[in-house]
Amino acid sequence: MTAVLEVEGLKTHFFTRAGVVKAVDGVDFSVAKGEVMGLVGESGSGKSITGFSILGLIDPPGRIVEGAIRFNGEDIAGASEERLKTLRGNRIAMIFQDPMMTLNPVLRIDTQMIEAILAHEKVDKREAWERSRDALGLVGIPSPEERLQAYPHQLSGGMRQRVAIATAFLNRPDLIIADEPTTALDVTIQAQIIHEAQKLTRQTGTAMIWITHDLAVVAGLADRISVMYAGRIVEQGETDLVIDHPLHPYTVGLLGSVPSANKRGERLYQIEGMTPNMLDLPEGCAFAPRCRWATDACTPPPGVQTVDGRQIRCVHPRREGVTA
Secondary structure (H helix, E strand, C coil), rough: CCCEEEEEEECCCCCCCCEEEEEEEEEEEEECCCCEEEECCCCCCCCCCCCCCCCCCCCCCCCEEEEEECCCEEEECCCHHHHHHHCCCCCCECCCCCCCHHCCCCCCCCHHHHHHHHCCEEECCHHHHHHHHHHHHCCCCCCHHHHHHHCHHHHHHHHHHHHHHHHHHHCCEEEEEEEECCCCHHHHHHHHHHHHHHHHHHHHHCCEEEECCHHHHHCCCCCEEHHHHHEEEEEEEEHHHHHCCCCHHHHHHHHHCHHHCCCCCCCCCCCCCCCCCCCCCCCCCCHHHHCCCHHHHHHCCCCEEEEEEEECCCCEEEEECECC
């Protein structure tokens, strides 16, 4: 399949008074047309900064210091703000965790959605209104004509998030970056929104990056999973392989921490220790201080190797619980 997005050697660093924070430190992945890639990791792992880097939304003291971001073959890592403005909301859209980062509280939904179309296309208002109405219907919003006349505060949290998703799909973008869009919603609404997002990518051919800390969410949504830790992707592969047979000790720990994976009556499994201070990362593998299988061989920074059809950054990949 043709890659809509190719990220190669991406490094986004923040230059603070206390030192350099390597928030994203050599990330590689690609997303094809109609594919959903899950970008998974704990808070502070660099997954959201990766998404913001693609959109060119990194503010000082942060900046992209190295790497390529090829969107439909064009490297946009060093693109001008003017060029990025033509892409944002048009060819690349973002869905935020808080829908109110997308929606203006003092404007009606129809005003905002119509403006999102007219900002990038020369169409009449009637056509823009009809497209807005149809977009709300696609994400499962009942009585879309009535909802278009509402203000954001008149809608529930789940409904606002659906409006944000509909707005992201309005201009039929080639790529959507969804940054934990269902985290604040209850499980039922979460499942409905994930289903709608998956259906829309299949119907429109839009590529999607779904950023989350919850492996259970992407298990039924993503075609491929990239697991991030301390600014680097530590395991990457097809969803079924990563979920059913994790290789990196961190992925093993994340899956073991899901309550449903623990036997009834037993203590919940947890990964020992804390996420590292990004200003003072350990030498070599950043996960080594928390890893029960770490040895002296982990001290040099591990390179990327292909094991069982996946890219993994580890010298001790787990195969059915046995060291490779």
